[in-house]
Amino acid sequence: MLSGKRFFFVGIGGSGMMPLAMILAGRGAVVAGSDRGLDQGRVPAKFAALEALGIALHPQDGSGVTGADQTVVASAAVEESVPDMVRAAVVGAPRLTRAELNAQLFNAAQTSVGVAGTSGKSTVTGMIGWILHALGRDPTVMNGAVMKNFARADAPFASALVGGAEAHVSEVDESDGSIALYRPTVAVLNNVSLDHKSLEELRALFGDFTAKARTAVVNVGDAEAAALAATLDRAKLVTVAVEREADLSATALAAEPFAIRFTLVAGPERHDVRLQVPGVHNVANALAALAAVRAAGIPLPDAVRAIEGFTGLKRRFDLVGEAAGVAVIDDFGHNPDKIAATLDTLHAFPGRLLVLFQPHGFGPLKNMRRELVATFAEKLASDDVLVLPDPVYQGGTVAREVTSGDIATDVSVAGRRALHVPDRAAAAAHLVAHARAGDRIVVMGARDDTLSLLAADMLEQLRSR
Structure with missing residues (x-):
């Protein structure tokens, strides 16, 4: 079904695109792709892993889309103005969304x-x-x-x-x-x-x-x-x-x-x-x-x-390590239910929580403002600390009606310790500087692979204090 067929993934490093590209390559398809993160030099190890599977990577400038024998795969979030999408229209390449292609394999x-x-x-x-x-x-x-x-x-x-x-x-x-x-x-x-x-x-x-x-x-x-x-x-x-x-x-x-x-x-x-x-x-x-x-x-x-042999997922209550008596945990929590589950699990055992929560966009902040604030107000203990950097932003036009500062203010008004530090590195440094033995540092957020790198860096900062 797939052997020898050619596919080009626009945004191949995305959490939904990368595994699908890996499956197609493993089934004998000829897979290539591009990614904004590749062009920006973010998470190079991820793109090296794709290349190791024989997947050719190109700049996101249209050069990788070569003809109508390639099926161009893109998520719904990819704009029509992206050069790869423009080029696909010019050469007459058929197009599928990530979900359409995955559903074809799934339904078969x-x-x-x-x-x-x-x-x-x-x-x-x-x-x-x-x-x-x-x-x-x-x-x-x-x-x-x-x-x-x-x-x-x-x-x-x-x-x-x-x-x-x-x-x-x-x-x-x-x-x-x-x-x-x-x-x-x-x-x-x-x-x-x-x-x-x-x-x-x-x-x-x-x-x-x-x-x-x-x-x-x-x-x-x-x-x-x-x-x-x-x-x-x-x-x-x-x-x-x-x-x-x-x-x-x-x-x-x-x-x-x-x-x-x-x-x-x-x-x-x-x-x-x-x-x-x-x-x-x-x-x-x-x-x-x-x-x-x-x-x-x-x-x-x-x-x-x-x-009983299942060992879990990366970024799902993922213990990065411990230093100076402080545990660093990397977690995908980004909506009220996920955040509540992680905080409840941590509060089952003693120790203060130092939480860095990077929102996954301005739209979700607007949609979930009331619920996020209520979750943090209810689930954080009186001595826990919440620090919010600005939301992850990777391009495009967005309305910034609700900000990280608004969430921090609302949580503070509700009686919990919350602080808006716009720069993420500075937010991380603030928590590291205030961490003491017995604390748990938790890095939370979605749609940003570099959060795992941040958590690892915070662990190194603790080790070198």
Whole structure:
């Protein structure tokens, strides 16, 4: 299907584009691409990893788009004025969005598992992919985050697993509406909360997605997801929940600093489980993954044994290291639910939190202002410190109606310690300077690969104090 076909990815370094490019290259396609980050010299190791796979990289000036035998792939965020897109129109190259191409591969698979929801998609996708791989099912996995189980020294950016065409596991994205393209064998819905779209839009998108599946796995511990589950055919519905009644439920939770134990209850079955990732939210993620692989034909005892080997994702409560008695954690938290889950997990154990939160754009700040402020006001302790640099900005025209300064002011008015330091390096230096033994520094944010580099640099600053 793909061998010898030519593709050009515009924005190939993006979290959704890179794994898809890796899958196509692994299946024998001729893949090339460009990226604004490459031209700007950001995260060179990522682009070196793509080149090591035989993927040719070009400046984003149109030079890499050569003819109508190339399919040009771009995310919905790429402007028509980008030279590669202009050149594609000139040479008559066919075009696909990232989601359209991924959906083609997904829908062609004999067993397709699609993971949806506002939070936890990448982790559940990684868990499912690892279980199927560990048990010999040879899945292809399309993820938005690096899966530690598959990362190696020669493959550090393992956000994809290139397996066979029969089983395809993928995150599906509601933010641009492309979730509607997917026809899942097994649909997973973790939760429904405010992020990129209104709740009304989300209810429609997630409802249509789960209704198409042969089996729908829904976390009924989430109120919005539970309401949606009530509209589905009970014969194809599998419910999961933490410490409440469901087809698969978790009881007897026992937290560890970077792990958690629980008892899995599935009808008459009982299994003791220890995850190598912490937090109640990861218990919910594990329940969803276990239900999904069982629906795909994996016996539950085998799945339980395999999931205990799942080592997590980069930038998902990722311990970078410890120095001077201070732990540095890199985390993808960027919407209220994700941020709350991380803060709750950290507050299960003693120690002050020093949080650097870089918003992932001015639009999300405007959409989520009230909810973000409420989350920080509720979840930060009185001695925690929140520092916000300016939002990540990588070009384009944006309205700056709500700023990081507005969020910091609102959180301060609500009685928590929050500070706006516009320059990110200065914000990081402020936290390092004020850190003391027993503190946990947490770097939070999305859509910016350099946040991991920042977290590593903060650790080095602590070591050299």
